[in-house]
Amino acid sequence: MLIAGNWKMNPPTLAEAEALGRALRLAPPTPATLLVCPPFTALASLAALLRGTRIGLGAQNCAATPDAGAHTGEISAAMLRDLGASHVILGHSERRADQAESDALIRAKIAAARAHGLIPIVCVGETADQRRAGQAESIVAAQLAASLPDDFAGIIAYEPIWAIGTGLTPSAADVTAMHAALHADLAARFGARAEAMPILYGGSVKPGNAADLLALPHVGGALVGGASLNAADFLAIAAAG
Numbered sequence: 001m002l003i004a005g006n007w008k009m010n011p012p013t014l015a016e017a018e019a020l021g022r023a024l025r026l027a028p029p030t031p032a033t034l035l036v037c038p039p040f041t042a043l044a045s046l047a048a049l050l051r052g053t054r055i056g057l058g059a060q061n062c063a064a065t066p067d068a069g070a071h072t073g074e075i076s077a078a079m080l081r082d083l084g085a086s087h088v089i090l091g092h093s094e095r096r097a098d099q100a101e102s103d104a105l106i107r108a109k110i111a112a113a114r115a116h117g118l119i120p121i122v123c124v125g126e127t128a129d130q131r132r133a134g135q136a137e138s139i140v141a142a143q144l145a146a147s148l149p150d151d152f153a154g155i156i157a158y159e160p161i162w163a164i165g166t167g168l169t170p171s172a173a174d175v176t177a178m179h180a181a182l183h184a185d186l187a188a189r190f191g192a193r194a195e196a197m198p199i200l201y202g203g204s205v206k207p208g209n210a211a212d213l214l215a216l217p218h219v220g221g222a223l224v225g226g227a228s229l230n231a232a233d234f235l236a237i238a239a240a241g
């Protein structure tokens with residue numbers, strides 16, 4: 001089980017990010033692996049704060065260009081590795097929507113991440129309209145097919161867009177069906193290597209629903225947004241894994 005916290009563009013100050021990191025350092029041992037993904041500006045501080053703990057560090061994005069150079073405003077996978085990050089979230093629906101990230105761009109970012117030894121956490125998910133229209137599985141399958149390079153190794157996160165930050169979650173049957181479909185797609189494309197590609201669930205994971213969601217078949221962990229900004233909630237979710 002991997003329980004990953006996606007802090008998004010939070011908290012507003014470095015002092016608050018450090019306070020959250022210090023609270024997480026008190027995490028009691030859990031069988032689940034813990035990962036926090038703060039904003040770029042807090043990565044160096046969090047790397048220092050979490051050194052020697054069981055909590056890993058990830059970023060929320062990286063450049064598609066693997067190497068240093070003339071790319072104003074970009075942060076490379078190599079820079080993230082240098083700061084101590086092991087993982088990077090790529091293709092989150094907020095970036096697909098707000099930054100117009102395409103499957104092709106996400107595929108290039110995955111290649112850049114892997115070139116520098118970062119483990120990508122690749123997000124896929126459907127809108128409410130797409131689910132109502134019965135297209136959830138085909139949309140997600142298309143995102144998966146187009147986003148992953150042929151030599152993919154890493155983690156998938158299924159995050160229904162309508163469940164993110166809304167307090168809504170899909171039914172156990174819907175999560176089970178989607179994760180089974182994703183697992184089958186990965187197995188069809190990557191063969192036995194698919195067994196080493198955990199599929200996280202994300203979207204309104206809270207202490208109250210984590211145990212039920214994490215118990216479902218082919219759910220290899222959770223990508224947690226809002227609840228990861230509260231140390232007690234994040235650690236309660238981790239304990240449920």
Ligand code: PGA
Binds near residue numbers: 006202225227
């Ligand atoms: P949420 O966000 O837990 O606040 O719904 C999840 C995510 O966007 O990764």
